[in-house]
Amino acid sequence: MTITVDVDAEHIAQRIASTIDPVFTMIDGWRDAFERELEGPFAGALTGEGEQTASTLDPVVAALVSPELERDDALITGAGFVAAPGFLADAPWHLAWWLSGSNTFGAGPDPRLRRLEAVSDPDSEQFRDYTTLEWWRVPARTGTRHLTGPYVDYLCTDDYTVTITTPVRVGGEMAGLVGTDLYVARLEQVLLPVIREAGHPCTLVNASGRIVASTDARRATGALLRIDGLAEALTPLRDAVTATDAASLPGGEAVVPCGDTSLALVLEA
C-alpha cells in the first residue's frame, strides 16, 4: 500500500534529522580519526608505534572531544571512547569519557570539563561489564550507530539522557566505540520548535515508541506512545535498517522516519 504523507511531514522529519546530524557527523569524525590512528598508513601518528595502550590513547581522546564539549552552545554533555575488552595492552576494560561543565554530576561547586571516573578493575565489586549495556550491545551487533534513550542515566550522571554510540573497527574487529551524551531537556528545547511547524498534532518517538517530544502537551516525554500498530511500524528502526518509507497505522496515523536517526515522527490522524 502506498501512503501519501504530506510533504510538510517529510520536510519536518528531515529537519529533525538535520538537527541531530551534526552530532552524528561529529562522532563519525572521531571514529574516522581513531580508525586512522589504529590502522593503515597513518597508524600510530599520534600514539607512536607498538601496542595500543590506555595511557597513549587517552590524550588523543581528550584532544578530540574537549573542544566539542567546551563549545558554548553545545548540545552534548559527555563524550569519549570505550575500548573493547582486551583491545588495550595495559587496560583490559577501559572508558575514556569526558563530561562538560554543563554536567554537574560529582563536579563540586565549580563544574568544568573533567574526566569521568570509572571502575575498570573486573575484580572490583563496583565493576560493571559495559558490553551488556544497550549503548554497547546494539552497535556491536549491528555494526552501526545507535541512539540509546531517553533514559535516566542513574549509574553515571543521574540525568535524563540520550546516548549515541558508533563502533570503531580495526582489521574488521570492533576495537571499541566512540559516543556522546545529550540531555533530553536540551534536546526538547531544540526539537520542539521544529515539530511545532507541522501545524498539526505530532509526536517524536524513539525506535521503542518512547516519546522524545510532542506538540501535544499531554504526551509526556519518556512515556510510551501507545497506538495500534506503532510497535510493528518501528521495527525496522530498531533493527538499524535504514528505513525511509513512511507507514500508516490502522487508526490513520502516519509514521515518518527521521533520516537515519532511528527516531520517527508520528502524525496523528
Place this chain on the structure above:
Amino acid sequence: MPQATGRADATRAVVFSPLDGAGRAELVEQRLTDAIVSGVLRDGERLPSESELARSLGVAVVTAREALVALRNKGLVHTRRGRDGGSFVTHDRDASMRMVDERVRALSRSELRDLSLLYAAIAGTAAEVAADRASEDDLASLVEIDARADLTTPGGARRAVGRFQLEIAAVSQSPRLVHEELRMQAEAGPLLWLCLREQDSRDRSRTARLEVIQAIREVQPERARRATTQHIASAVEWLIDEKVRLEQASLVEAHEASAAATPEGGRP
C-alpha cells in the same frame, strides 16, 4: 554514559553518595555503620581512601578521617599500613546485631512509620509510573535482577531489593524519583529491610518483586503501586514488632538486674 562507572551495585553506591545536613562526621559514620552492619559492605572489603570518601560524600577530608576513626573505635573497620594498606571492613555478626538493635530502639514507632510512609510514596509512585512506561527491554532487565538475586543471605537479599527498586525508579523515566529513591535507600533502607534477616521475609520480598514484575508486564499501574507499598508496609510492621521485642527484652534484663542487686531478704 550509563551504568559503567562504578555504580553497578545501587545499594552499595548510595553509601558513597553526597550527604546533606549538619553533623556531617556523625552522618558519614552512621551511613557507613549502616552499610557494614547490614552486610551491604562485605567483610574484608576495602573502603575508599579518606580523600576518595571525602570527594564522593561531599565532605572535608578531615570529616571523612574523623568518621573512619570512629568506625575503627567501634571495631567496624581495621586499618593496614603500606602499599596494600587502607581501611577494611570487619564484619562481626554479634557486634553488628547489637548496633542495629540500638538503632532500632533509638527511633520511635512514629518516626519509623513516618520514614516508611515517605519511602512508600516514592517507591509506590515509581512503580505506578514504571508500569505504564516500561519497554520490553526494561521488563527484561527487571526479570534479570530478580533472577540474579541471592536470597540465601540478608546482604544478598538487601542488594537485590535495592537494585530492583532503583531500576523501577529508572524505568519510571524520572531523574528526581531516581534521586529520591537513592536517598531513601541510604536513609531508610538499613532499617526497613532489617526483616531480610529472616528467610521468610526474604521469600516474601521475592514474591512482592514477582508481583510487581507481573503488574508491569500487564501494564497495571495500580497493582504495581499496591504491591510495592504493601511490601514496604509489611517491612515496617516487622520492624516495629522487632522494636517491641527488643524493648521487652531489655525490660526483662533491667528487671533481672535490679532483682539481682536487691536479693530477697536483703533489706534490713
